[in-house]
Amino acid sequence: MRDISARELKGHNILAVERFRDSTRWMIEFSVLRSSISYGAPGDEMRLFLTEDGYQNALISHRRREIKIKRYARVVEGHIIDFKPKKQRRHP
Numbered sequence: 001m002r003d004i005s006a007r008e009l010k011g012h013n014i015l016a017v018e019r020f021r022d023s024t025r026w027m028i029e030f031s032v033l034r035s036s037i038s039y040g041a042p043g044d045e046m047r048l049f050l051t052e053d054g055y056q057n058a059l060i061s062h063r064r065r066e067i068k069i070k071r072y073a074r075v076v077e078g079h080i081i082d083f084k085p086k087k088q089r090r091h092p
Helices: 052-063
Strands: 026-032 045-050 067-076 079-085
Touching (some): 026 052, 045 052, 052 067
Antiparallel strands (some): 026 045, 026 067
């Protein structure tokens, strides 16, 4: 499987207008695991720029295993800050 960063993602373009809105606080890149009206079809890989409420809803979807967040970052005035991969758990 190729790295998510090497492929074109559905959802918001990296220079989408949503990125520059005053209310935008987060960017997430994720895979859709189950059918969801909000996010797309299973197998889709997406990028979204979200408000704080939208991000909290995405975290709920992640916990329900509807989506799998691959990467996330804070967004401040359109700048992507602290771009991080989802943390891997270390098994002893």
